Amino acid sequence: MGLIGLTGQTAMITGAARGLGLSFASVVAQAHANVAVLDVLDAPSQELLDFRSLSNVEVEYYTCDISVKTQVTDAISRVEQEFARIDINVNAAGVVTDSSFIETSEETLKRTFAINFNVSFLVAQACATSMINRIKASADTVPVDPAVQGGSIIFIASISIHIPSVSQNISAYMRLQSCGMRAS
Structure with missing residues (x-):
């Protein structure tokens, strides 16, 4: 089964310097969407940059601490200027600390929930x-149909909400429940 064409659309993905976020970026690039990445790491991976030639799409990397609202606002403004639009938002940034329930600090708990x-x-x-x-x-x-010209927002969830991990002590780990929204 082929990918749905996203030619001309821009996907803004958090946490795509590596891991699941990078995998999501790969999928939208293969569907011909341009890719804008917000990540805290100083530089993108070569794999992310290779999407330009592999999928013939624009790829830009914005170093951004998404826990700082002004950095997010500035990065979104730059994405709007450089891509002219945001059609898809994939929230894939996440953190997890290997710490038992008893040993998990308040700082770890706050950071995990914040991110x-x-x-x-x-x-x-x-x-x-x-x-x-x-x-x-x-x-x-022109007349606008938000169902067509709107956008998609995707939150990445973890099965760890429902099934405990036996390989890692991650009592403070949680991700948003799965949900998707359309801007209208």
Whole structure:
């Protein structure tokens, strides 16, 4: 089965310097979407940059601490300037600390919830605002169907919410429950 074509669309993905986020970036690039990545690491992997030639798409990497709202806002503005639009937001950034329930510190708990839940919400909120503003701007010139010209926001969840891990002590680990939204 072939991938749904996303030609001309831009996917903004958090945590795509490596791991699952990089895998999601690969999939949207193969579907011909341009890829904008927000990640805390200083530089992108060569694998991410190779999507340019492998899939003939634009790929930009923005070093950004997504736990700092001003950095997110600035990065989203740069994505809008360089790509003209955000159509898809995949929130894949996440952290996990190997620590038993009894030994998990308050600092670890706060950081885990901040990155895996709060920050994903704030990035999605910024992307939704961008999508809505694009729709409003288009509505001034042509009729807009938000179901077509809107956008998709995807939160990555973990099965660890429902099934405990026996290979790692991750009592503080949680990810958003699976959900998807369309900007309209």
